[in-house]
Amino acid sequence: MAAADGVVTSAAQQAKVIDGKAISAEIRLELAEQVKQLQQTCGKVPGLAVVLVGTRGDSETYVRSKRKACEEVGIASYATDLPEDVCEDDLLQVVAQYNADPNVHGILVQLPLPGHINERRILDAISIDKDVDGFHPANIGALAMRGRTPLFVSCTPKGCVELLERSGVQISGKRAVVIGRSNIVGTPAALLLQQRDATVTVVHSRTRDAASIVAEADIVIAAMGKPESVRGSWIKAGAAVIDVGTNPVPDATKKRGYRLVGDVAFHEAAAHASHITPVPGGVGPMTITMLLSNTVDSAKRALHAS
Ligand SMILES: NC(=O)C1=CN([C@@H]2O[C@H](COP(=O)(O)OP(=O)(O)OC[C@H]3O[C@@H](n4cnc5c(N)ncnc54)[C@H](OP(=O)(O)O)[C@@H]3O)[C@@H](O)[C@H]2O)C=CC1
Numbered sequence: 001m002a003a004a005d006g007v008v009t010s011a012a013q014q015a016k017v018i019d020g021k022a023i024s025a026e027i028r029l030e031l032a033e034q035v036k037q038l039q040q041t042c043g044k045v046p047g048l049a050v051v052l053v054g055t056r057g058d059s060e061t062y063v064r065s066k067r068k069a070c071e072e073v074g075i076a077s078y079a080t081d082l083p084e085d086v087c088e089d090d091l092l093q094v095v096a097q098y099n100a101d102p103n104v105h106g107i108l109v110q111l112p113l114p115g116h117i118n119e120r121r122i123l124d125a126i127s128i129d130k131d132v133d134g135f136h137p138a139n140i141g142a143l144a145m146r147g148r149t150p151l152f153v154s155c156t157p158k159g160c161v162e163l164l165e166r167s168g169v170q171i172s173g174k175r176a177v178v179i180g181r182s183n184i185v186g187t188p189a190a191l192l193l194q195q196r197d198a199t200v201t202v203v204h205s206r207t208r209d210a211a212s213i214v215a216e217a218d219i220v221i222a223a224m225g226k227p228e229s230v231r232g233s234w235i236k237a238g239a240a241v242i243d244v245g246t247n248p249v250p251d252a253t254k255k256r257g258y259r260l261v262g263d264v265a266f267h268e269a270a271a272h273a274s275h276i277t278p279v280p281g282g283v284g285p286m287t288i289t290m291l292l293s294n295t296v297d298s299a300k301r302a303l304h305a306s
């Protein structure tokens, strides 16, 4: 903001901060209600199987919050924890058992998997009608095709779009730039925005002059996994900024020895954006909520068909 002497002292925040925790809480209440209804009409509750391999601290944290979130809305959660050195066939066996279990409506294998396991082979083994992560090629493929509806849309992209919609940000006709092209975030996010009639550009590690491309965006989805690297000067005035990045940076003042920052330099970007998500408390909680939502949808499909 320009001070009286004309020197730029600090950038005033003008953006509305999108509260992912509050929006999540609202949706979880709706989900709890739907679970109750299913239980009353079918005598059954949705079930989610969460498979964890190894002892990565961050994976354990995420898996714990997924299981806790299930409990909160009345979804039954089934846990399989396997040792780091489990062989691919044993892991496939676990997936096959959950595929066949009628009480299980969703299967999530926490990523990343240890290096000796072929991640793709495991994800492809998950039955497409229990693929609540939306990582199966059939579900991502359907998302990419006009006139097709995937059984499941990946949770993080779905959470991003839900945050935009529930914050009154129009997507149709807008110019969106997605930073990152991973199979689990960037690519499905770009496909989903395109399905919602945005004009989408994808920026990745080989992109030249990402800053000037991002500067054209009405909607920015940052998912590159590089702490605070999207700068305020990249953001067009009035753009909506969704920060998927969840990067630990060392911080001795924190109990766990680190704090989380996004891919966006929050305060800088907030001076230009109309809407922005914080990290933590933005996309993260929504990812888990969309997982619950996909599981409830799956159970409805299965129970109403039987
Ligand atoms: N909040 C949530 O719910 C979730 C958060 N995350 C977080 O989101 C971030 C991204 O995750 P994920 O997609 O799995 O990460 P990946 O590492 O799989 O993908 C990163 C992508 O960003 C691109 N990239 C890397 N550096 C740059 C750069 N300097 N400029 C532009 N693009 C770049 C890569 O390009 P290339 O393809 O060329 O290598 C790649 O496509 C991470 O911080 C992760 O922790 C992830 C999942 C859920």
Ligand SMILES: Nc1nc(=O)c2c([nH]1)NC[C@@H]1CN(c3ccc(C(=O)N[C@@H](CCC(=O)O)C(=O)O)cc3)C=[N+]21
Pocket: 061, 062, 065, 108, 109, 110, 111, 112, 133, 155, 156, 246, 260, 279, 280, 281, 282, 283, 284, 285, 287, 288
């Ligand atoms: N099969 C699979 N599916 C996934 O969806 C999946 C995965 N593997 N592997 C890892 C990534 C990452 N991910 C996150 C989920 C929630 C938060 C989250 O809740 N974050 C909180 C903070 C959590 C904290 O404080 O540690 C927040 O942003 O507010 C973050 C990241 C899902 N992923």
Ligand SMILES: [Mg+2]
Pocket: 182, 183, 184
């Ligand atoms: Mg990845």
